[in-house]
Amino acid sequence: MKKQIAVFLSLAMAATACSPAFAGETEAQTEGQASGGAFIAGAETEADVTIPSDMKFGFIFLHDENSTYDLNFINGAKEAAKELGLSDDQIILKTNVPEGQECYETAADLADQGCAAVFADSFGHEDYMIQAAQEYPDVQFCHATGTKAHTEGLSNYHNAFAAIYEGRYLAGVAAGMKLNEMIKDGKITEDKAKIGYVGAFTYAEVISGFTSFFLGARSQCPSATMEVTFTGSWYDETAEKEGAKNLINDGCVLISQHADSMGAPTACEEAGVPDVSYNGSTQDACPNTYLISSRIDWAPYMKFMMQSVAEGKEIPADWTGTLASGSVKLTDLNTSVAAEGTQEKLDEVTKELEAGTVHVFDTSAFTFKGAALDDSYLADVDTDDNYTPDTKVVSDGYFHESEYRSAPYFDLVDADNAAGIDGIKLLDTNFG
8 A cells, every 4th residue: 555645644633622731740640631632741750569479561562672663662661670670470572563463462362361451562553452452351451652542432542652752853953963063074065964864654753753853953053954765664674774875875964764773874884974863872883973862761651551550540541751751862972973062952952841941843943835833723633534633733832742642743744745844855755
């Protein structure tokens, strides 16, 4: 099936609601849901809960440790289990589970093995997790990157994500400073500050990611532009490496990605082009080009999930982790490649994001089709059959990403002109 730009609507949905729940709330979890928004995790902490020694938790991963995406989840599960003092036989990890009926079968098997909760990590797992939740009402099913929990109405099915767009924005700040250094050193001119981006699918999650990265870069290097290519796969090392090479050959002087293999970083190391990775450091393999990476730390959510199940507390239908909750992180900066002063700038912007004095999708910082978004903008944040745009997500001067639903819904694209927000060109938008 061809995955065209129009398929963005396949991800666009959420509550028909009004006000979202914001970071730092300490009200009951259900109140965040009652308003129609996601529960936004803040810096508040709870005392550790003792998990019964016979309570087990199951985890389903699309790939294995060779995928930086899945490794991030695997490490999160292990870290949460360690923090809660669980034994090895209390967590069951299932890797290389496809986005098909195999996911349902695996989820059902984990439930049959006595798992009190089952977690899956990939968007395509969602329908099969819902199927399992319907058949095992006494088991809690949690799913990352999904979009349907708030409309399915199942008390034992839940979605979770993190405000990773803040991490990508910060990584973009590092990229913008590197572009400025290249301009200052005479390696490029201002008009040649073109970034390349290797994306997986034309989903809102990817659009939100490359846009936030671009805005971070533009905040430091106003002349920056970007080209985005798509592979049609979350993990295809050959396609990702080829995509990065094509972007470099087209004049892109810095590369980033929303794809899970070492393809793009390897291409950058071979070409001597600075690279911003995703989900983990690639510095050991690419010491001469790797700058930084943003990632989601899933340990806070997995710990929250386990504790909630042990205490019999309700898990929010939508949960969004933040910088404050420790869910959004940057890897260590490669100071041998980064521009001077980058770490200090990252520390400064991080404080501004956490304080709410800077917003990633500040509508004064970008235009779309030549115009700024205003408070009348309606997003496709619904799951009715028509994907009706009916939720106002722009207010107070910025687009409120992941606050009305945990999974991203920033999907601004100009399908007719194969463009994102002004300054971003989209390539390869049709997949066979």
